[in-house]
Amino acid sequence: MTTRADPSEVAGDATDAAKAAPTPEATGAAGRRTGRIRPMPWWCNMTLRHRLLILLLSTTAVVLAFQGFFSTRVLSNQLAEVHDQEMRFAAESIRQLLDGQPDVRARASSGVPPVVDPGAQMVATLLEPDGGRTELISQRGFHPELPSYAEALRLADSGEVRTSADSALTRQYRVVALRLRSSPEVLVVTDPDSLRGTARTVVPLNVAFTGAGLLLLGVATVVVVRRELRPLETMARQAEAVASGDLGRRVELSRIGSEVGQLGVALNRSWEAVQAALQARDASERRLRRFVADASHELRTPLQSIRGYTDLYRHGALPDTAAVDRAVERIAGETRRMSRLVEQLLLLARYDSEQLPERVPVDLGVLVRESAADAAAVQPDRPFEVEVADGVQVRGDPDALSRLVANLLANVRQHTPVEAGCWVRLRGEGGTAVLTVTDAGPGVPPDALPHIFDRFYRADPARSRASGGTGLGLAIVDTVARAHGGEAVVDSRPGEGTTVTVRLPRARRTDVAVLGLPAPGKTERVEEAHLAEARGAT
Structure with a gap:
């Protein structure tokens, strides 16, 4: 006969099986709980000396790098500010000269060659509304790309000093513009950004000094750490000797106030406690062996005597009542002797164990x-x-x-x-x-x-x-x-x-x-x- 299963029962069994089956998350969690212990990171296996050295050098390097970076930025900004003030002062001097002496502008407009100062860095140019340009001061090998008249007006109105670059982006220079009071021309003064380059030359020096400082710091750290950790190495050797059974080893204390000295004091106290405990255990075992040996040795004779008399009585070897009485008296005497012996042994055992x-x-x-x-x-x-x-x-x-x-x-x-x-x-x-x-x-x-x-x-x-x-x-x-x-x-x-x-x-x-x-x-x-x-x- 064929029996059909109830669909509801089949569905219930499937649901129960699904509930009982472990989920991937549970399996993973269980695997993590029962899995092997993950190995420690590599830096945890390094010696304390190496970890201290790496930590100190890396921390110092980061601090010096930030210090060098910010000091270079501050120096660059300060030099740029000084440079800009000098450019503004030079531009103002040229404008006053042009406004006060019109013949200078006339001579420049009539084709007189511009002033060439071999030691100068800046270039001064007049920009006219129609796009014309008149060079007042030039520099050999330096021909900056000037702004247009409209850009120069905006720059003059803003009063800022702007950084520009040539078309090849190979050279940077600073640009300042001023309106002339007596004419619509705009005076444009440009100067190579040499002071910022001067600030950038400090970077290699910072790197060199930082490297030298880190080297000296590393050497000093190795020497100091090795000297300070030498007592710990001695303690480790002493601990190995104590673990090997040499309980008389102790740490020589030179600087008790330091952390290493306090550790040495604690180790000496712990070793003394261990030695005292082992000595007490050995003494207790010796007392026990001594008590057992003494008792077995001294009780053997009276027990043999009592056993002999009882064997005689049991085998009928005592002929009369008088012999039985003598045997009983001997047994009683040996019993009293054993009682005294046991009392004395217990007294000695009590005093040996210091149970006073x-x-x-x-x-x-x-x-x-x-x-x-x-x-x-x-x-x-x-x-x-x-x-x-x-x-x-x-x-x-x-x-x-x-x-x-x-x-x-x-x-x-x-x-x-x-x-x-x-x-x-x-x-x-x-x-x-x-x-x-x-x-x-x-x-x-x-x-x-x-x-x-x-x-x-x-x-x-x-x-x-x-x-x-x-x-x-x-x-x-x-x-x-x-x-x-x-x-x-x-x-x-x-x-x-x-x-x-x-x-x-x-x-x-x-x-x-x-x-x-x-x-x-x-x-x-x-x-x-x-x-x-x-x-x-x-």
């Missing part, structure tokens, strides 16, 4: 007394001697400073026998708080002293692990001291004991007064007997 808590004035003497009492409670048999000066305040994190003092005393406890004495002293030296912890232990070997503040460093690894040490105690002391603007140093000799000295900047008096802390006073000496209460509590 808000600092407040802290009475360091109170922290020293409390830590000494805690140490005496842990080891009642160890001789302690504490000397604390009153009013030694610092500004910092109380928890971190308390950990610093506790780690110093824990280092004595872990690395010296119990019978070795310990002396703790706190004093103020001007604007510095000085804390020293001295023990009578075996001392530190000389080869171990340079590494005493390294993380996880142990002069005697077996003994340190057996005593529960993590190798981070003195590293935390050094990190906390530096974070508070101070330092920690160690002095030790084998067989003579070890002294650790921590120096911290003291708090300002205004901070102390705000918190109402005691002012600096005398030193309080706490002997071994005064720690008996702490030992008895143990």
Whole structure:
């Protein structure tokens, strides 16, 4: 069966197709939007030196050309005005002579030869109404075409000076006409337009001087621009070196007040910022790698111990309840050790990233007394001697400073026998708080002293692990001291004991007064007997 389409539907489809089809204008616009970028004009690819030179020379040439053109026109007009005045004066003098001395006209009319002046330029002629002409003054080689009597009358009535030319248009001359008062003749005076030619001779001179000036200007511009742009070329080389990885390059600044000097200052600041950012990134990456390496290294041993005991328990290798209890106790001990280790690592990571808590004035003497009492409670048999000066305040994190003092005393406890004495002293030296912890232990070997503040460093690894040490105690002391603007140093000799000295900047008096802390006073000496209460509590 054949189906016929509705004409209205066919027309509608055609209309829709026509609407959907892109028009040439739309296609062209889309082509322009999606087409390739047109190349830049040739002058945009030129160097700044060449563009400045071309711009300056072209601008100067145009200005000089206009100046030469208008100056020549002005000079020509002024010379023509002077020439015309001279012609009018000469014509008036001749007319007065003719009107006052009729014999002159009579002699000229009777055929007397005209006056010939070899040095004169003008020609004087009398025009009569009947067309006759009488030459009064002539010039060799100059025979101008004179106007008719009627034209001379009109020129005389107008009082103008007219420019005329010969039939060949090879020579121009000026024409002035005057009526005689005593007769109907008209005096016509003509003169070659030599002064305008004189003005035109200035044109080659202008061209020559303009060319010489442009040449000198071009040479001077090249020299000056090259000298002024030399710092920019140096900056470009420095920028290429920085882009190649040499971040220590800087621009030498000679004229900071100039635009080039300001650009150099901006480049140096930007390069310093980039270098600081890259250094901060590298330091952050080093801290992260160090933290991961330290954590993986130190957590490996307790994790292996915990895994070993759990494997023994899972395989039934623990024969009785007592063995299970010992295994659980060992697992708990290793867990506590890992907790301490993680806390210490987090503390070091926080200080490495400079995420410091808000600092407040802290009475360091109170922290020293409390830590000494805690140490005496842990080891009642160890001789302690504490000397604390009153009013030694610092500004910092109380928890971190308390950990610093506790780690110093824990280092004595872990690395010296119990019978070795310990002396703790706190004093103020001007604007510095000085804390020293001295023990009578075996001392530190000389080869171990340079590494005493390294993380996880142990002069005697077996003994340190057996005593529960993590190798981070003195590293935390050094990190906390530096974070508070101070330092920690160690002095030790084998067989003579070890002294650790921590120096911290003291708090300002205004901070102390705000918190109402005691002012600096005398030193309080706490002997071994005064720690008996702490030992008895143990």
